[in-house]
Amino acid sequence: MKLSEFGEFRLIDMLAKMVDAPPESVIIGIGDDAAAWRTGETITLATTDALVEDVHFKPEQAPWRDVGWKALAVNVSDIAAMGGVPQYALVTLAVPPELTIRPVELIYTGLMDCAHEYGVAVIGGDVVRAPQVTVSVALIGRAGVDDRGRQRLMRRDAAQAGHTIAVTGSLGDSAAGLRRLLSGASADDPLVRAHLHPRPPLSAATTAVRMGVPCAIDISDGLLQDLGHICEMAGLGAVVRTEALPLSQPLRTTFPHDAIALACGGGEDYQLLLVAPAETIRLLRSVSDVRVTAIGEMEEHVGRRPRLIDGSGKEVRIEVTGWDQLKG
Amino acid sequence: MKLSEFGEFRLIDMLAKMVDAPPESVIIGIGDDAAAWRTGETITLATTDALVEDVHFKPEQAPWRDVGWKALAVNVSDIAAMGGVPQYALVTLAVPPELTIRPVELIYTGLMDCAHEYGVAVIGGDVVRAPQVTVSVALIGRAGVDDRGRQRLMRRDAAQAGHTIAVTGSLGDSAAGLRRLLSGASADDPLVRAHLHPRPPLSAATTAVRMGVPCAIDISDGLLQDLGHICEMAGLGAVVRTEALPLSQPLRTTFPHDAIALACGGGEDYQLLLVAPAETIRLLRSVSDVRVTAIGEMEEHVGRRPRLIDGSGKEVRIEVTGWDQLKG
Numbered sequence: 001m002k003l004s005e006f007g008e009f010r011l012i013d014m015l016a017k018m019v020d021a022p023p024e025s026v027i028i029g030i031g032d033d034a035a036a037w038r039t040g041e042t043i044t045l046a047t048t049d050a051l052v053e054d055v056h057f058k059p060e061q062a063p064w065r066d067v068g069w070k071a072l073a074v075n076v077s078d079i080a081a082m083g084g085v086p087q088y089a090l091v092t093l094a095v096p097p098e099l100t101i102r103p104v105e106l107i108y109t110g111l112m113d114c115a116h117e118y119g120v121a122v123i124g125g126d127v128v129r130a131p132q133v134t135v136s137v138a139l140i141g142r143a144g145v146d147d148r149g150r151q152r153l154m155r156r157d158a159a160q161a162g163h164t165i166a167v168t169g170s171l172g173d174s175a176a177g178l179r180r181l182l183s184g185a186s187a188d189d190p191l192v193r194a195h196l197h198p199r200p201p202l203s204a205a206t207t208a209v210r211m212g213v214p215c216a217i218d219i220s221d222g223l224l225q226d227l228g229h230i231c232e233m234a235g236l237g238a239v240v241r242t243e244a245l246p247l248s249q250p251l252r253t254t255f256p257h258d259a260i261a262l263a264c265g266g267g268e269d270y271q272l273l274l275v276a277p278a279e280t281i282r283l284l285r286s287v288s289d290v291r292v293t294a295i296g297e298m299e300e301h302v303g304r305r306p307r308l309i310d311g312s313g314k315e316v317r318i319e320v321t322g323w324d325q326l327k328g
Numbered sequence: 329m330k331l332s333e334f335g336e337f338r339l340i341d342m343l344a345k346m347v348d349a350p351p352e353s354v355i356i357g358i359g360d361d362a363a364a365w366r367t368g369e370t371i372t373l374a375t376t377d378a379l380v381e382d383v384h385f386k387p388e389q390a391p392w393r394d395v396g397w398k399a400l401a402v403n404v405s406d407i408a409a410m411g412g413v414p415q416y417a418l419v420t421l422a423v424p425p426e427l428t429i430r431p432v433e434l435i436y437t438g439l440m441d442c443a444h445e446y447g448v449a450v451i452g453g454d455v456v457r458a459p460q461v462t463v464s465v466a467l468i469g470r471a472g473v474d475d476r477g478r479q480r481l482m483r484r485d486a487a488q489a490g491h492t493i494a495v496t497g498s499l500g501d502s503a504a505g506l507r508r509l510l511s512g513a514s515a516d517d518p519l520v521r522a523h524l525h526p527r528p529p530l531s532a533a534t535t536a537v538r539m540g541v542p543c544a545i546d547i548s549d550g551l552l553q554d555l556g557h558i559c560e561m562a563g564l565g566a567v568v569r570t571e572a573l574p575l576s577q578p579l580r581t582t583f584p585h586d587a588i589a590l591a592c593g594g595g596e597d598y599q600l601l602l603v604a605p606a607e608t609i610r611l612l613r614s615v616s617d618v619r620v621t622a623i624g625e626m627e628e629h630v631g632r633r634p635r636l637i638d639g640s641g642k643e644v645r646i647e648v649t650g651w652d653q654l655k656g
Contacts, residue, residue, distance in 0.1 A: 003432070004425035008455055011432065015421075018436045019450045020443075026416070026451055035452035037416060039470075040368030046451075048418040048466050052458045088354070088365060090376040092464055093343075097332035097654050104331070104339065108346045115348075122347045123354055123374075124363035127336055129653045130380045131459060136420055138376050138466030142367075325457045326425050 008325040031233075032156045033081040033218055036143065043143040043151060047078040050092075050136035055325075059133070061181050064103045066196040068110025071135035074220065076118045077200035077270040079141040081218035083154040083209025086141040086202070089115065089122045094130035107135060118202055143209070152209045154216035157233040159275040163215070165238060165296040166281045168201040168272045168288075170248040171223055175266020176255050190250045198270035201290045208274055211284055215275035222267040224318075227306045230275060230298075237301020240264075243311045246293040261318050264308065336653040359561075360484045361409040361546055364471065371471040371479060375406040378420075378464035383653075387461070389509050392431045394524040396438025399463035402548065404446045405528035405598040407469040409546035411482040411537025414469040414530070417443065417450045422458035435463060446530055471537070480537045482544035485561040487603040491543070493566060493624040494609045496529040496600045496616075498576040499551055503594020504583050518578045526598035529618045536602055539612055543603035550595040552646075555634045558603060558626075565629020568592075571639045574621040589646050592636065 003011060012030075022029040027043060028036040034047035051057055051071045059067075072089060079086040091111065095104060115122055120139070144152045177185075177195030185192050200218065208216065215234075217226045223240070231238050245263045252259050274281065275298060285292040296306075308316040331339060340358075350357040355371060356364040362375035379385055379399045387395075400417060407414040419439065423432060443450055448467070472480045505513075505523030513520050528546065536544065543562075545554045551568070559566050573591045580587050602609065603626060613620040624634075636644040 001429055002425065003423055003427050003429065006429055011429070011455055014429070015432070015436055015453075015455075018433070018440060020440070022449045022451050026449060029449075029451040030453070035416065035418065037451070039372065040370065042368065044367065044372065044468075046416065046418055046466070046468060048420050048452065048454050048464075050420050050422065050454060050456050050464070052422060052456055054459075055457045088363065088374065090363065090374055090466055092376050092378050094378065094380060094462070095331055095654070097330065099331050101329055101331065101334055101339070101342070104343070105346070108343055112346060112348070121350045121354060121357075123350050123357045123365070124376065125343075125358070126376050126378060127339055127343075127653055128378050128380055129383045130462065131382075134422070134458065134462070136376075136378070136464050138374070138418055140372075140374060140468070325455055326423070 003326045007327055011326065027151065028155065033078040036082065036153060041145065043153065045079055045082050045084040045141040045143055046138065047075055048136065048138040049074045049078065050134055052134045053132035062196055063187050064106035065110035067135060068107035069114045069197055071137050072111050072114040072120065073198050073200055074270060075137045075139035076202060077218040077220065079139055080200050080202045080205035081154065081216045081272055082143060083152055083205060083216065084141040084143040085206065086118055086120050086139050088140045089120050090138040091122055091125035092128065092136040093125065094128045094134035096131055097129055154209050154213055156215065156217050156230055158214040159230050159234040159236060159298045161236055161298050161300045163275045163298045164278040164281045164294050165227065165240065165298065166274045166292050166294045167219065167246065168204050168290050168292055170246045171269050171271060172251050172259060172263030172266045173248050174198065174268040175262045176251050191254060195268060198268065200270045201272055204288045204290045204292065205272055207288055208284055211280055213274050213276040213280055213284065217273050219269040219271045219273050220267060222265040224264050224306050226273055231304045231306055235304060237299045237303055238296055238306040239299055240296035240306055240308050242308055242316055244293060244295045246291060264318050331654045335655055339654065355479065356483065361406040364410065364481060369473065371481065373407055373410050373412040373469040373471055374466065375403055376464065376466040377402045377406065378462055380462045381460035390524055391515050392434035393438035394515065395463060396435035397442045397525055399465050400439050400442040400448065401526050401528055402598060403465045403467035404530060405546040405548065407467055408528050408530045408533035409482065409544050409600055410471060411480055411533060411544065412469040412471040413534065414446055414448045414467050416468045417448050418466040419450055419453035420456065420464040421453065422456045422462035424459055425457055482537055482541055484543065484545050484558055486542035487558050487562040487564060487626045489564055489626050489628045491603045491626045492606040492609040492622050493555065493568065493626065494602045494620050494622045495547065495574060496532050496618050496620055498574045499597050499599060500579050500587060500591030500594045501576050502526065502596040503590045504579050519582060523596065526596065528598045529600055532616045532618045532620065533600055535616055536612055539608055541602050541604040541608055541612065545601050547597040547599045547601050548595060550593040552592045552634050554601055559632045559634055563632060565627045565631055566624060566634040567627055568624035568634055568636050570636055570644055572621060572623045574619060592646050
């Protein structure tokens, strides 16, 4: 069977089964936003993510500097979603020999912009030849332990029935930006900016984990797909109110009919989905430096899938496939 | 200017200059086999290396299982060259959607073979779509501190004039194996095995660092090129005796005229080059589980380049370019 028929998520499941159970020092292995293990008194986190030319970006549409920024930012998003602080990056740059030096300089300029923004030190990497540009980043960070020795981590599997579901920022802008980009909009368009230059809400994540938010995931594959991962891991369902979804003014104006669908299934928002008791979310909203919006609740549900309801409580069906690397 | 004219090493220099000086917690940043930083009482190491289809291997020549093995082994080699112990791997697999599942299974089987051999836990990764297969590994390990608080690390910049230069195993087999592979030899040929299935001498490296060997590098680009890095970083020259080079019987038999050139410039041996006082090397030879051969000495020399001499002390010139990713 071809990988395109098999799909990304079945492939990841298959590979995860081929890997041995991790040693006792490992707190979180395959299946969360980042891996976590004990190093003395603290917890070390690690994640990796790659941007591939013509798959994740097209050079004629995405400025190289944004490609560099985004290659690091998507990894910062994974560390933030664990409640960690990013520290050290290793950068593998695959480049065709025919490429000139300038694009590589711009990629690194954007990457260092992002490194400065989030306090990351680039301490190693690799340059390899390849037919197309790929920027692959491995990012290492740390998470803490509170006064009572409890790990300060936000896990995908820690949601409980009755918990409130909240998201940071606004949703759907990145997917709308990609659509605008494909129809010729410039890199300056505000929606296009959201797509090319995502800004993971690191400080909100740090605040959330300190307040005791137990569960988070970064929204990279699309709200419903990522919330679906949380439902599966907790063995729960979830209800999301479409009226509560935080939609930006540019999104409402530019795509009035598709705004909800883009917010639910678009992907690449690199916002945080947080799941915690209602009171914790209320407290977080009052102190967070970015917008935090409650959009629904976790619930006992045999389907273990999120469902959407409108203002009158009626179930809404949206054709959302989310992003599958291999189905494309 | 195109990257093919600029070359890999100038590009790496340029990128290293674009990166800020690392924070105080970092012991070793860009420019060694792996990066190193303090985590409490221990030292954490991290490195990354990728194998790209049609650049580093051809599917019609290299069994997929060997590709998986080698993708991890080349990273183990980097951690070993620092005197560290590999612990955790993140694996990024780039695959074309038209590929079938079987090659991916075989890649992971080989990768897990290597993980078992060297005690590595695969704890995360990523699957992305790309026009060709790439296996990119980020490997994290640890190094220790001795009773007197000194870091147990082997650094590229720690060579001193008068130190003995030694290597593990035999040299040139991998390059000879590649040559055999290109002329149609099967994957079972012993030289081809050395190329497809390198076995970094991790336990020898661990012994070396405990005995106080201060300086090491893994031989990936070719003996003279890698020794050249050590000369540059120490501001020293080096002399290597061709008669002392450890050459395997298959290499001598198969390439009697080119054996020395392959051993000096071939690359991808993934053996260790160790630099230490003569007495330390003598002790290491007597206890190591793999062959350790003294091949020369570090010397004061304005050229800061290694030179080769034959049995009569006459300088030998060998046209050795080493491997440049971008010049190919």
